[in-house]
Amino acid sequence: MYELRGHHLFCLLGYRGMGYSQEFVKNMTHVHQKLRNNPQTLIKLVKGPDHLCAKYPNDGEQHCQDEHIYDRDAVILERLGLKIGQVISWEEVEQQITENVVPSDIMSICESCTWRTYGVCEEGVQEVLDGKGLRKIN
Template sequence: MIYLRPHHGLCIQHFVGEGYSQDFVDNMKSTIQVLENTPNIEITLVPASDNICSSCPNNNQGICLSGQKPEDYDKSCLSLCNLNFGDVIQWKEFKQIVQKNILTQDKLSIVCKGCEWISICQGFYE
């Protein structure tokens, strides 16, 4: 089982190898590899620290030092995808829902407003 903050479904699809630290980058690559190699794996959508956060330098014992922003990203993602915290879903299905309801609808800037990495993600569509 992979625990995933909803907005990380967007981050994963745009990841290019940059991040907060080398530990974070390595963990992100490892998580993406597991998800992409086992698309039927179940993920649980969580409102706090997840598998990706585990190696983030902004993670202080499960509390994100980035403040309210990640929570807002999660809530926007869930709302646009008609999902809820606690939902258990296969990675491939979650990925498709995010693509259909956010990425192909050009709503990334709505969900990720104020994210320091958004320029990387938006570069995918230029």
């Protein structure tokens, strides 16, 4: 079981093998591919730093503790109808995305995210809506 915060549910949709450091990319790729290959994998929704934050580079910037990140977490969980402490499968997360999100939501929900400009998160939402799930990372 992985602990994930709200905004990482969307980050996983757009993930394409890029990140903040080699260690972060290795960890994110591992989690991403585990969820892709076994969508029944359980996740626990948490408030604050999670399994992915654990490998965020310790460069002095407290990205994972930023209040705007907590706000984004809350907005995404609310949009998906999910709650902190809930344990669900990745498959159920994708179902909630299918029922509650469209690609253009990324523009407003993740407005301040630097990764948003790549357009990969909108693609990831569309792939879930098309029943493709998470993209394979090479």
